[in-house]
Amino acid sequence: MSEIEPYAGSVDQTQQSPMLTAEDIARRLAEIHAVRDDDEAAHGMTDDLHRQVLATIAAGAPDAPLLAAAALRTETLDFARWCA
Incomplete structure (x- = not known):
């Protein structure tokens, strides 16, 4: 594959609708x-939020820049981030 193709897979909707709003993201940030x-819980919740925002953007959210900027606010939250 020479180029990245648009995401054609399904988005798991069992836990939460993939079409997040800025208000949903604000609630999740809180x-x-x-x-x-x-730290571990906060890091996991942050990863989940980022995945769901990406899924929302991949699904064609018209306000993608706003959603991405809102999700990046997680970087202002003070907790340890580490990977094994």
Whole structure:
């Protein structure tokens, strides 16, 4: 494959609708902020949020720049981020 193709797979909708709004992201940021003392939980919730925002953008969200900017606010939350 010489170019990246548009995402044609299905998005898992069992946990939450992939079409997030800026308000959904703000709520999720507050939830992450509330558990910031638990680094592992906050990191996992952040990863989940980023995946769901990407899925929303891949599904054609018209406000993609706003959603991406909102999700990047996770970088302002103070908790340890590490990978094994």
